Amino acid sequence: MTGDLAIDVQDLTRRFGAFTAVGGITFNVRVGEVFGFLGANGAGKTTAIRMLTGLLAPSSGRATVAGHDVARDAERVKRDIGYMSQKFSLYEDLTVRENITLYGGIYDLRDRDIRDRSARMLANLELEHAADQFVRAIPLGWRQKLAFSVALLHQPRVVFLDEPTSGVDPITRRQFWELIYDAAAAGTTVLVTTHYMDEAEYCDRISIMVDGRIGAMGTPAELKRDFRVSSIDDLFVQLARPSGSSQEIRRSGGQTLQETRRSGDLS
Amino acid sequence: MSALAGLLRKEVYHILRDRRTLIVIIVLPVLQVIIFGYAIRTDVDHVRLAIVDPAPDTVTLAIRARFNAAGVFQDVALVPRIEPLEDLFRRGAAQGALVFEAGFAERLARGLPSGLLIIADATEPNTGSIVASYATAVIQGYQQEAPPSRGAVHIVPSVRMRFNPTRESSNLFVPGLMAFVLTIISSLMTAISLTREKETGTLEALLVSPLRPWQIIVGKVAPYLVVGFASVVGVIFEARLVFHVPLRGSLSLLLIEGIVFILVSLSLGILISARTSSQRVAMMGALIGTMLPTMLLSGFIFPLESMPWPLQAISVVVPARWFVLVARSVMLKGVGLAYLWQPTLVLLVMALVLLTASTRAFHERLDQ
Numbered sequence: 001m002t003g004d005l006a007i008d009v010q011d012l013t014r015r016f017g018a019f020t021a022v023g024g025i026t027f028n029v030r031v032g033e034v035f036g037f038l039g040a041n042g043a044g045k046t047t048a049i050r051m052l053t054g055l056l057a058p059s060s061g062r063a064t065v066a067g068h069d070v071a072r073d074a075e076r077v078k079r080d081i082g083y084m085s086q087k088f089s090l091y092e093d094l095t096v097r098e099n100i101t102l103y104g105g106i107y108d109l110r111d112r113d114i115r116d117r118s119a120r121m122l123a124n125l126e127l128e129h130a131a132d133q134f135v136r137a138i139p140l141g142w143r144q145k146l147a148f149s150v151a152l153l154h155q156p157r158v159v160f161l162d163e164p165t166s167g168v169d170p171i172t173r174r175q176f177w178e179l180i181y182d183a184a185a186a187g188t189t190v191l192v193t194t195h196y197m198d199e200a201e202y203c204d205r206i207s208i209m210v211d212g213r214i215g216a217m218g219t220p221a222e223l224k225r226d227f228r229v230s231s232i233d234d235l236f237v238q239l240a241r242p243s244g245s246s247q248e249i250r251r252s253g254g255q256t257l258q259e260t261r262r263s264g265d266l267s
Numbered sequence: 268m269s270a271l272a273g274l275l276r277k278e279v280y281h282i283l284r285d286r287r288t289l290i291v292i293i294v295l296p297v298l299q300v301i302i303f304g305y306a307i308r309t310d311v312d313h314v315r316l317a318i319v320d321p322a323p324d325t326v327t328l329a330i331r332a333r334f335n336a337a338g339v340f341q342d343v344a345l346v347p348r349i350e351p352l353e354d355l356f357r358r359g360a361a362q363g364a365l366v367f368e369a370g371f372a373e374r375l376a377r378g379l380p381s382g383l384l385i386i387a388d389a390t391e392p393n394t395g396s397i398v399a400s401y402a403t404a405v406i407q408g409y410q411q412e413a414p415p416s417r418g419a420v421h422i423v424p425s426v427r428m429r430f431n432p433t434r435e436s437s438n439l440f441v442p443g444l445m446a447f448v449l450t451i452i453s454s455l456m457t458a459i460s461l462t463r464e465k466e467t468g469t470l471e472a473l474l475v476s477p478l479r480p481w482q483i484i485v486g487k488v489a490p491y492l493v494v495g496f497a498s499v500v501g502v503i504f505e506a507r508l509v510f511h512v513p514l515r516g517s518l519s520l521l522l523i524e525g526i527v528f529i530l531v532s533l534s535l536g537i538l539i540s541a542r543t544s545s546q547r548v549a550m551m552g553a554l555i556g557t558m559l560p561t562m563l564l565s566g567f568i569f570p571l572e573s574m575p576w577p578l579q580a581i582s583v584v585v586p587a588r589w590f591v592l593v594a595r596s597v598m599l600k601g602v603g604l605a606y607l608w609q610p611t612l613v614l615l616v617m618a619l620v621l622l623t624a625s626t627r628a629f630h631e632r633l634d635q
Contacts, residue, residue, distance in 0.1 A: 053475045075477060083475040087468025093284045094277065105273030106476045160475075 005064075006031045006158050006189035007052065012061035014047050021047040023212040024061060029191060029205075031157075034184050036200045037193045038232075039209030040240040045193050048209070049160055052191070054078050066157040079107070082156035082188075086163035090147050092136035096127060099135060100150060107154035114153075121149045141172030148179055152188065159183065161192040165199065177202050197233035206232070208239050215239045270478060274486025281460065282490055288456070296448045296498040300505045303440045314398050317344040317352060317361035324372035330383075330409050334365065337405050352386070362388045363398045441506040442594030443567025445499055446528065446587040450561045452495045453529050455553040457488055457536030462549040465540070480629050488533045495529040496522070515601025521594060524607075527614045528590040532557065534621035535586075541628035561587040589613045 007029040014022040022044040029035040039045045050056035052065055054074030063070045066080035083089075090099050097118065104114035122128045125145055130138050135146070144164060151159055161180070165173045177199065184190050192203070200206050200220065207217040216223055216239060220232055229235045282289060316334065320327050334340045343361055344351070355361040366384035368374070374381045385402045389395030464470035464487075473483050499522065506512040514521070539552040563569060564578065565587035571579055582588045589610040596602050604611065 055474055078475060078477045081475070083472060085468050085471055087471070089468050089472035091277065091281075091469055092467065094280055098277070098280065102273050102277050103472075103476075106270045106473070106478055108270060108477070 004031050005029065006033070007035075007063070007065050007191065009052070009063045010061055012048065012051060012063050013059050014044075014051055014056065015059045020212055022051070025209070025212075025214050027207055027214060027217060029158075029189055031189055032184050032187050033204045034180060034190045034192065034202070036203030036206035037191055037209070038200055038206055038236060039193075040236075043209040043240070044212040045209050046162070049162060049191075049193070053081060053083055053160055079154075080157045082151035082154070082159035084147050084151040084159070084161050084164055086166045090135045090143060090150065093134060095132050095134055096122070096138070096146065097131045099146075100153065103150050103153055109154060117153055121153070125149060141168050141175070144168055144172070145176060145179060148176065152183055156188065158189045158191065161190065163193055163195065165194065165196065173199070197231065197236055200232045200236075208236060210239050271482050271486055274473075274478075274482065275489060278460075278486060278490045282494070292452060292456070292494055292498070295451065296444075296502050297505060299444055299448060300441070300502055300509065303444050304506070304510050312339060314340045314401070315343045315360060315362045316340040317346065317355050317364040318342060319346055319349050319352065319364065319366040321347050321367065321369040322371070324370075326372035326375055326381075327367045330367075330406065331365075333405050333409050334402075337401070339401055340405075356386075356388055359388075362394070363402060365402065439595070439599075440567075441502065441510070441512045442598055443565060443587075443591050444506075445502050445525065445594055446565055446567060446590045447558070447561050448498050448502060449495050449525065449529055449590075450532050450557050450587060452498060453491055453532030454536040454539065454557040455550065456494075457491050457533050458539040458543075458549040458553045459546050460491075461487060461537065461540035462543055462546045465544055466546060480626065484537065484626060484629060488537070491533060491536075492526070492529055495532070496526060499525040499529075512598065513601075514598050516597035516603060520604060520607075521597045524590065524593045524597070524611060524614065527611070527618050528586060530618040531586045531614060531621055534618065534625040537625035538621065538628055541625065560585040564588060565591045567591055586614065586617050589617075 005028045007027075009025060009027050011024045011026055012022060013020065013024045025044075025048060037045055037049070047056065051058050052063055052070060054065075054070050054077045058071055065077045068076040068080065070077050091102070094102065100118040100121070101114055104118070109117075118131075122131055125142070127138075127142060127146065130142075135143060138146075148161070148164060151161075165176050168176070173196070180190055180192065180202075192199075194200060203220065205217065205219050206223065208215045216227065216235065218226070223232065223235055224230065227235050227238065229238065282292070318331060318334075320331070331342075335342065340363070344355055346352070349366055352361070352364050352366075356364070364384075364386040366386065368382040371381050371383075383406065385399055385406075387395040387398040387402070461470070464473070470483075503514065503518075503521070507514065535557050536553065539556060540549050543549045543552055560582075561567065564571070564574075564582040564585045566582075567587065571582055571588070574582070593607050593610050593614070596607055600606075
């Protein structure tokens with residue numbers, strides 16, 4: 001079944017003591033797909049991503065990423081994925097080139113590959129002139145694009161982007177999404193979380209997590225039609241509101257508001 | 268291996284490019300030795316001495332000459348009567364006074380008891396008693412050498428100050444100072460640099476990479492181990508050069524014990540950073556959790572023997588206490604492992620336990 005699936009998640013659950021942060025989610029992402037992973041703060045997104053990136057062991061359920069089981073084969077998962085968080089994970093007191101070399105070394109790339117790929121990357125980003133500048137000296141938008149490219153340096157099969165565009169201007173966000181499309185066109189699977197609902201519309205498919213479960217999943221067009229809303233923004237608000245009228249929330253119920261708050265601290 | 272090499276190089280860049288921290292790392296040990304060696308001393312020097320000698324004679328002159336020759340005292344006043352002393356002490360012009368009886372030599376020659384009063388300013392009790400005991404020592408020295416015909420049998424108690432015969436306090440400070448500097452560099456710097464990576468999100472990027480946790484930890488702390496080691500060598504060298512602090516035992520033993528203590532401090536730094544998420548909290552944690560105990564409960568400044576038992580009990584778990592004990596014994600007593608296996612064992616066990624605990628804390632953090 002995992003033949004053309006980059007991510008395959010079956011009933012994945014994570015409990016912290018008596019509290020269930022992720023309560024049995026099931027979804028899959030096809031190779032080359034751009035999958036939007038949405039949800040309010042504390043809905044369980046971050047916990048789910050931590051399990052999928054091998055940082056956190058699942059309590060129960062199963063997940064394969066790039067063909068490897070995340071519980072049994074976390075080390076191989078880590079080789080085949082890329083990751084970029086909202087904090088964009090570059091060292092500000094290293095130069096652009098030093099950052100690239102560092103991450104290339106961490107992923108065991110050969111020196112020649114590092115050299116070739118960083119030359120291509122800097123040309124793509126039009127950052128050649130800044131190769132020997134400290135990262136802290138280049139503008140935030142460029143830094144984020146650079147961080148994304150560095151996350152792709154070892155040519156991972158799946159890349160996880162955790163709120164990659166928070167805090168950048170609309171033009172840079174647009175450029176950033178072009179990079180995402182380029183990566184997907186090259187066959188890299190992209191799982192991206194965001195709080196910008198216009199970005200959600202750029203995704204091939206999206207899922208919206210509510211209280212540790214998937215409240216809705218599908219292409220943006222399907223979801224808008226099925227839930228009879230005019231935008232993903234409306235759908236999100238309708239689903240994510242604790243006292244919302246959605247059937248999905250009723251089914252996932254049983255959690256008090258306090259638990260929802262607690263999950264906010266954890267994720 | 269190349270991944271680890273990259274991590275190490277990166278950490279070296281961090282250290283070299285953070286100018287302020289670099290200055291702290293280099294200048295702090297040097298400065299500390301100077302400050303502790305010169306400023307905070309328990310040995311007393313240049314004692315301002317007032318002398319009351321109503322009728323100078325051969326004996327009083329001889330005793331006064333001995334005081335002059337002792338090198339510790341400095342005559343500030345010579346008066347015939349005792350009354351002006353009050354004012355001298357109040358103004359702080361005199362720290363000590365020597366009061367002879369009139370007709371001192373004559374009474375002594377006739378075998379009568381001769382009165383000699385030593386007054387010390389005890390505003391600072393330690394200094395006061397040291398001044399008094401210095402003065403007593405000078406007089407005893409005179410009595411010993413004076414012809415026995417002069418007066419009755421003298422009982423001369425002999426006091427020997429072992430290991431630090433000149434009571435140089437810098438001898439005592441340097442081992443403690445090494446512990447202090449190492450704590451700052453190892454615990455504080457490690458805790459700060461790890462939490463900095465948490466704050467900037469780079470730690471997360473390392474954690475999702477194929478790097479093993481031990482590689483991340485080694486890449487993080489190894490450079491600080493080297494820096495710590497260099498500053499131990501620096502402190503020993505400077506202490507010998509400036510204060511002529513003896514190194515009677517084996518240098519290599521001292522350095523090996525230093526490495527064990529650095530490992531203990533590094534682990535504490537990792538533990539602190541595993542429990543905190545901001546540099547500021549980590550800094551406070553390191554200050555309160557490691558530097559304060561190192562200052563107060565290691566015997567570095569305040570002798571452990573004179574502490575109430577609860578504090579003495581707490582000091583048992585302060586790593587610096589054991590390292591200071593070892594360093595003092597090696598440097599001043601010149602003893603070897605045969606005498607020091609116990610504190611060495613304590614340090615080794617601490618290093619093992621803390622290294623395990625900190626690696627585990629690092630793992631657990633991933634499971635939160």
